[in-house]
Amino acid sequence: MSAGCHDHCHSAPAVDPRFRKALWIALVVNAGMFGVELAAGFGAESVSLLADAADFLGDAANYALSLFVLTLATAWRSRAAFLKGVSMGSYGVAVLALAAWNVHRGASPDAATMGVVGVLALAANVGVAAMLYRFRGGDSNMRSVWLCSRNDAIGNVAILFAALGVFGTGSIWPDIAVAGIMAALGVTASVSVIRQSLRELRGATTAPA
Numbered sequence: 304m305s306a307g308c309h310d311h312c313h314s315a316p317a318v319d320p321r322f323r324k325a326l327w328i329a330l331v332v333n334a335g336m337f338g339v340e341l342a343a344g345f346g347a348e349s350v351s352l353l354a355d356a357a358d359f360l361g362d363a364a365n366y367a368l369s370l371f372v373l374t375l376a377t378a379w380r381s382r383a384a385f386l387k388g389v390s391m392g393s394y395g396v397a398v399l400a401l402a403a404w405n406v407h408r409g410a411s412p413d414a415a416t417m418g419v420v421g422v423l424a425l426a427a428n429v430g431v432a433a434m435l436y437r438f439r440g441g442d443s444n445m446r447s448v449w450l451c452s453r454n455d456a457i458g459n460v461a462i463l464f465a466a467l468g469v470f471g472t473g474s475i476w477p478d479i480a481v482a483g484i485m486a487a488l489g490v491t492a493s494v495s496v497i498r499q500s501l502r503e504l505r506g507a508t509t510a511p512a
Contacts, residue, residue, distance in 0.1 A: 325431075326369055330367055333362045333366060333427075333431070334359075337356055337360040337363060339420065340359060340424060341356040343420040347417055348411060348412050348413065350478055350482045351417070351462050353401060354394075354398040354482050355485070358489070361451075362455065368383050368386070371383075381501075385500040385501065387451075388494075389493065390493075391496065392490050396486070398489065399483065402479045402482040405478075409475070412465075417469065421463045424455075425459035428458075428459055435452050446495075446496060447496040450496060454485075465477040465481035
């Protein structure tokens with residue numbers, strides 16, 4: 304009886320409908336912005352815009368995964384958060400690789416496109432982050448969602464500074480520097496989410512039946 308009860312006794316709490324609604328909105332916004340930034344990033348030859356586009360795609364997938372596991376047991380939500388943490392770290396490494404490639408080929412980013420798209424992306428991410436702010440202190444699944452939105456907003460502010468830097472200097476390096484900051488945010492958030500998810504998984508494993 305106790306063995307069969309284990310997964311149910313430590314199941315997910317009642318889902319806050321406000322959190323579910325916020326996740327759906329965040330999913331739609333991020334999927335739409337992925338398409339916008341992907342096209343703009345290639346057109347402007349901006350590694351920071353392309354990095355942000357990849358981040359929008361990853362976040363859309365993360366929000367979809369969060370919705371899927373929302374009503375599952377704690378252990379399953381923690382496993383999902385672990386996977387999201389790994390994806391966040393992988394994103395950071397991919398951004399560094401893309402930045403190195405752009406330096407190698409001597410790309411010349413278009414500052415005007417970076418600025419316009421950066422403002423649009425910032426507005427989208429600040430709106431999503433504001434919706435998710437109240438849920439930042441939840442489990443690793445909720446925390447990973449909040450960290451994604453926070454990192455996006457910070458990254459968009461940095462892109463605007465990069466656009467100003469590219470415009471003022473005519474150099475690729477402000478774009479590369481911002482890509483490096485975004486990569487660092489992805490890696491540090493990844494470590495935080497992975498650590499919390501592992502603690503939760505250990506707790507779920509050792510919890511009494």
